[in-house]
Amino acid sequence: MPCVGRGKTQRFQSKRYLSPSYNIVRPNLLQAYGSYVVTDPSAELLRTTGTFFSQEYDIRVFNLTDMTHSHRYNPFDYLRGEEDVLTLIDCLIKNTEGDSHSSSDPFWEKAETALLEAIIFYLIRYQPKEKQNFSMVSKLLRQAKMDSKTAKSQLDAICDEVREFDESDICLKQYDIFKQATEKTAQSILITAAVRLAPFNIEAVENLTSADDMDLATIGDKKTITYIIVPQGPNSYGFLINMLYAQMFDTLYYHAGECGDLRLKHDVRFILDEFANSVTRFAVKTEEPTKPQPGDIYPLRTV
Numbered sequence: 001m002p003c004v005g006r007g008k009t010q011r012f013q014s015k016r017y018l019s020p021s022y023n024i025v026r027p028n029l030l031q032a033y034g035s036y037v038v039t040d041p042s043a044e045l046l047r048t049t050g051t052f053f054s055q056e057y058d059i060r061v062f063n064l065t066d067m068t069h070s071h072r073y074n075p076f077d078y079l080r081g082e083e084d085v086l087t088l089i090d091c092l093i094k095n096t097e098g099d100s101h102s103s104s105d106p107f108w109e110k111a112e113t114a115l116l117e118a119i120i121f122y123l124i125r126y127q128p129k130e131k132q133n134f135s136m137v138s139k140l141l142r143q144a145k146m147d148s149k150t151a152k153s154q155l156d157a158i159c160d161e162v163r164e165f166d167e168s169d170i171c172l173k174q175y176d177i178f179k180q181a182t183e184k185t186a187q188s189i190l191i192t193a194a195v196r197l198a199p200f201n202i203e204a205v206e207n208l209t210s211a212d213d214m215d216l217a218t219i220g221d222k223k224t225i226t227y228i229i230v231p232q233g234p235n236s237y238g239f240l241i242n243m244l245y246a247q248m249f250d251t252l253y254y255h256a257g258e259c260g261d262l263r264l265k266h267d268v269r270f271i272l273d274e275f276a277n278s279v280t281r282f283a284v285k286t287e288e289p290t291k292p293q294p295g296d297i298y299p300l301r302t303v
Contacts, residue, residue, distance in 0.1 A: 034267035220264030
């Protein structure tokens, strides 16, 4: 093992050469074979390989450490159907629930899920694209507080307008499930949902997720490297990483199915450095109508 200097310097060099980033991740990246998606907890890989890839690769950076220097990611851009909405909400709840559930009664989570589904379905069916994002979901949740004089909320009024247009709309079906709760229970569900979506009220997060230029479907169409930079310490926005990975896998599978030979043009290698520290849980569909061949997507996990 090459070591330079003595004492602290020597120990520092030893640790560096033993690190997965140095011995495993970088050598794999520098093969420059196909496209890459790499978790980069310290942005070290971007600093040390970015120039190398800038010659022939499209570089994308999703940066939760410095959101002002990041490509934007809007989960709504990857919702193709009703099932995708359910998967997205499930991923959100699983990755923001903490170590324990707020209640042992499954009704609470199901009612909150129905409420979030109602709002998201309303946005993607009745609102322009620029309003289809989680910041707008949070805004509509704030409009769900009941007026004591009219016994109705602004969100009730919105749903009444939709009801006049199509009383069988799925957003109304889900909203009516939520409305079965008593007033006290409904208020608790609203608070839980509002707290869950509180990060989207922060301006930096709102800007990061208000639009999308990650363009996940094209990762396998041209040589691309995507650096996913996350804080090394506590990460309050880790749920965004889990959403991103879940939708990335799903989008690539779907896009490969659109191709004539069910393969991506370029293989996509996922190099998940310090996987256990940077990614918690993400939901990926276990069954796909048309999955790419095994040679299309390669995961490499380090811890």
